[in-house]
Structure formats: structure tokens, C-alpha cells
Amino acid sequence: MTDLRNKVEEDRGLLKRIQMGIPGFRGYRQKEDLRIADSLLRMQIADLLKSDVLGTLELIRERAGNAMELDLMNDIATVVSAAKTAETRVRHAEQGYSGISPAYRVTDEQLNTLYEFDVSLVDGIRALGELCRTALGSADAGDFGLVKADLRDIRAGLAELSTLFEKRIETMAELGAF
Numbered sequence: 001m002t003d004l005r006n007k008v009e010e011d012r013g014l015l016k017r018i019q020m021g022i023p024g025f026r027g028y029r030q031k032e033d034l035r036i037a038d039s040l041l042r043m044q045i046a047d048l049l050k051s052d053v054l055g056t057l058e059l060i061r062e063r064a065g066n067a068m069e070l071d072l073m074n075d076i077a078t079v080v081s082a083a084k085t086a087e088t089r090v091r092h093a094e095q096g097y098s099g100i101s102p103a104y105r106v107t108d109e110q111l112n113t114l115y116e117f118d119v120s121l122v123d124g125i126r127a128l129g130e131l132c133r134t135a136l137g138s139a140d141a142g143d144f145g146l147v148k149a150d151l152r153d154i155r156a157g158l159a160e161l162s163t164l165f166e167k168r169i170e171t172m173a174e175l176g177a178f
Contacts, residue, residue: 034111041118045125046091052129053083056136057154060147063139072144075151082158089165090121117168124164128157 061076135150 034115038111038115038118041115042090042093045118045121046087048122048125048129049083049087049090052125053132053154053158054080054087056129056132057083060132060136060139063136064144064147067139067142067144069144069147072148072151075148079151079155079158082155082162086158086161086165089162093165093168114168121161121164124157124161128154128161131157 057076057080061073061080064072064076131150131154135147135154138144138146138150
């Protein structure tokens, strides 16, 4: 995955480059760029959750419905609900804002830590996407017993993602972002 911090720096327009030359404003501009990079990263993570996990779960639900596997529909609905909750939490998470003259300053190092934390979520989401594709393959093969087992693994992975995201929230609280 591309490091969006570098991309945001490279895409600075004329006004932002002028701001970088103003004493006292440079640090604010750099922090704001880090916040923008983290926000863009979280949008990419949420989009990945939506396409790789939610999209595949919807296909599994369709296959189960077509096969009249109605007892499996509640399990699928529970996992879909957990995935939607995770996607929403990632998309709308706090970004560590502190204005030009805040009561508590968030340092570049703290913002970079937050960014790196968000990058670490990507591998977990990709693994969840792979689990979903495995479950879809089982559904396509008509092996809904295996789909049920795969759904338990997906639910556990989503619970782990939720726990990791709670740690992100704790990190934000320690930064004084709330």
C-alpha cells in the first residue's frame, strides 16, 4: 500500500507551499497533512472492508438464499451486521485533530503512530477478505456446513478487528484527541 503521507506532501498546492514558509504555521500545516493522510488511509481501509468483506458476504447470502439454506441466513446476517459496524467505525473514526492553538498538542510522532496503527489494520482486513472468498467458494460448491464454519472464523476475525480498533480509540484518548 502506498504511503499516503508522501502523496499528500507531494500534492501540496501553491497556497500550502506558501503556508510552509510562514514561521509558526509550518508545524500546523505538517500536522494537518498527516491528518489528511490518515483520513485518506481510513477511507481506503473502509472501502476495502466494504468490497472484500461485505461484498463477498452479500454474495454468500445470495447463494444461501438461492439454495434455501434458511437456517444459515441468521448466521450470515450476524456477520454482515458486524462487518457493517466495523466499516462504519473505520470510516468515521477520530483523526487526532488539534487546531492552531490547542490546549493539548498532538505531536508529529503521535500522528505518525496513529497512521502506522491504521496501516496495520490492512493485513487483517485482507485476511478477512480471503476467509470470505473461501466461504464463497464453499457456498458455490454447495457445502453450506463448511460455510457455517467459515462464518464462525469470519465473525472471530471481525471481533479481533473490533478489539484492535478499540486500541486505536484508546490511543486517541491518550493523545488527548477527545
